[in-house]
Amino acid sequence: MDRVFAALADATRRDIVTRVLHTEASVSELAQKYAMSFAAVQKHVAVLQRAGLVTKERRGRQQLVRGDVDTIRAAARLLEQYEEIWRDRIGRLEQILAEPIEGE
């Protein structure tokens, strides 16, 4: 999981994940989207791959990169649960705000 964090710490890598989550893309297609070399993009993809955020599949001459929905989904589920914690907090906070003001 530390790899997931390290992988997502970089803005380009986050952008790659977002992109390939919706539509798969080849490494060369990705390289065209960013102002960096094919090798540099390939390195980013390798980091994402090790973190389990994307998968790479060779199809013909192309290497297709696809976002791993399961990893992202697991993170989404956690956020959903954390949101519940905050909803409860805000509920309690409101009760305090609803109390009559005294000695302020």
Add this chain to the structure above:
Amino acid sequence: MTVVRTMRDPEALTLTIIAELAAPPSRVWQVWADPRRLERWWGPPTWPATFVAHDFTVGGSAHYYMTGPGGEKAHGWWRFVTVEEPRVIEFEDGFADDAGAPDPEMPTTHAHVELEETADGTRMTVTSRFASTEQMEQLVAMGMEEGIQAAMGQIDGILAEA
């Protein structure tokens, strides 16, 4: 429910929660600034929070613990990065040892709180940014346990009244 909107960004590991509160920013500020008020809402009834230190200034830190149903204590620390009354609070939030010293092994959460005055009171926007999904798992595991315990407590209360 006054929570008006939430935004989850699983790729950036952030959660944004926006609530409309029926009190002016100066009063909402108090529930953050005053540790006696803060501890009444930060932890759920079954895992109440106790703030033993709360230096609400830029660079200042807070130390709190939450007490579980079995008397177990979970310690946490905050370090305030921004304190702009009554508008912005920004702090790092992490796990601590019994003395309140930050646990360097554990990642921290970055919290950004913004209060905006509205016609009916205050719009509070809280953004939490996590360091890793592993850390979120730990926080949620604690929170979920709290949630279940709180729900159980409520059921007990209803049964006692019946």
